Amino acid sequence: MTALRTRAVHAGREDLTDLGVHAVPLDLSTTYPSRDSADEARRIDEFAAGAVAPGMPVYGRIGNPTVERFEKALAELEGCAEAVAFASGMAAVSACLLSSVAQGKRHVVAVRPVYGCSDHLLGSGLLGTEVTWTTPEDLAAALRPDTGLVFVETPANPTLREVDIAALAETCGDVPLLVDNTFATPVLQRPVRHGARIVLHSATKFLGGHGDVMGGVVACDAEEAGRLRQIRFATGGVLHPLAGYLLLRGLSTLPLRVGAAAATASVLAERLAAHPAVQAVHYPRLGGPLVAFEVDGDPHALIGAVRLVTPAVSLGSVDTLIQHPASISHRIVDAADRHGAGVTDRLIRMSVGLEDVEDLWYDLDQALKAC
Numbered sequence: 001m002t003a004l005r006t007r008a009v010h011a012g013r014e015d016l017t018d019l020g021v022h023a024v025p026l027d028l029s030t031t032y033p034s035r036d037s038a039d040e041a042r043r044i045d046e047f048a049a050g051a052v053a054p055g056m057p058v059y060g061r062i063g064n065p066t067v068e069r070f071e072k073a074l075a076e077l078e079g080c081a082e083a084v085a086f087a088s089g090m091a092a093v094s095a096c097l098l099s100s101v102a103q104g105k106r107h108v109v110a111v112r113p114v115y116g117c118s119d120h121l122l123g124s125g126l127l128g129t130e131v132t133w134t135t136p137e138d139l140a141a142a143l144r145p146d147t148g149l150v151f152v153e154t155p156a157n158p159t160l161r162e163v164d165i166a167a168l169a170e171t172c173g174d175v176p177l178l179v180d181n182t183f184a185t186p187v188l189q190r191p192v193r194h195g196a197r198i199v200l201h202s203a204t205k206f207l208g209g210h211g212d213v214m215g216g217v218v219a220c221d222a223e224e225a226g227r228l229r230q231i232r233f234a235t236g237g238v239l240h241p242l243a244g245y246l247l248l249r250g251l252s253t254l255p256l257r258v259g260a261a262a263a264t265a266s267v268l269a270e271r272l273a274a275h276p277a278v279q280a281v282h283y284p285r286l287g288g289p290l291v292a293f294e295v296d297g298d299p300h301a302l303i304g305a306v307r308l309v310t311p312a313v314s315l316g317s318v319d320t321l322i323q324h325p326a327s328i329s330h331r332i333v334d335a336a337d338r339h340g341a342g343v344t345d346r347l348i349r350m351s352v353g354l355e356d357v358e359d360l361w362y363d364l365d366q367a368l369k370a371c
């Protein structure tokens with residue numbers, strides 16, 4: 001098995017030399033002509049059952065060759081058999097919940113905190129699921145015969161709290177464990193190695209990496225992937241081919257971007273911990289490009305005072321992004337639940353980019369003085 005950096009550049013592109021092209025072909029077709037409609041009928045039956053039939057797809061909602069390259073590459077980086085791409089991270093979360101419901105299991109057990117909209121989707125029961133919120137310690141007691149999914153993020157958005165995936169997977173037994181790996185990326189953590197069955201990404205973040213493409217992806221075994229493709233075909237949350245192209249391009253630099261940003265983030269986390277205007281710093285044991293910290297003063301004043309850092313929600317871009325979870329990314333979560341999960345009103349989440357560390361520190365230090 002070649003190294004991750006090598007696979008990040010070559011996965012999903014193994015046939016390019018034989019095709020005689022260097023850049024990945026971008027296929028924007030919504031439909032695919034065929035003079036053999038009897039064969040097409042057979043292929044539609046296969047696609048409808050969730051299979052990946054060789055050859056061209058029939059229709060853009062069934063599959064797309066450019067998107068399939070991205071899926072293949074991400075599956076390889078996560079060490080999974082297959083991956084299924086969606087229009088956004090939330091479309092990917094929705095498909096995973098629907099997959100559980102489709103198997104007659106409406107109960108989901110989840111560990112807070114999770115991304116604000118995931119929290120909202122689970123808590124609202126919009127897709128017919130019923131959630132039990134629990135802690136890793138109380139997981140066993142929360143499982144029921146109708147539990148179809150255990151849902152966890154690690155490091156979690158926005159507190160960066162980490163859970164022991166292997167311990168959780170063992171408690172889950174036969175119940176599939178879903179790990180939202182958006183924050184760690186396969187560069188820092190491959191959850192399947194520790195017993196997770198389903199790995200989810202908001203591809204909008206580090207996989208794309210430049211703040212200009214929305215997407216989601218689920219890496220898993222062939223059985224779950226088939227079900228997710230059926231759901232995607234029926235509900236239509238497909239990834240646009242151009243997004244697939246950009247995400248595949250993003251993967252090639254993922255290890256370098258995450259490595260460089262993580263090195264800068266660990267320096268900033270140390271300096272923030274020693275800053276008089278900072279009460280607490282949360283930096284994962286795993287490392288990574290995200291730093292969360294609690295300010296002594298007004299968090300809004302800090303956000304308003306940065307000049308180099310971009311005051312914006314989202315994360316995983318080449319530039320450093322800073323936001324106030326209680327106001328933005330986790331606004332939709334009930335305040336009591338938010339506070340219970342450690343998302344205090346003074347918490348700031350920062351996604352470190354590729355700028356020079358001294359330039360970033362200069363900006364953060366002057367902004368901290370303002371708050």
Ligand SMILES: *Cc1c(COP(=O)(O)O)cnc(C)c1O
Nearest residue numbers: 088089090115157182202204215
């Ligand atoms: C952003 C995010 C999502 C949702 O992804 P979208 O692409 O915005 O739909 C899900 N999980 C985590 C951890 C996220 O940060």
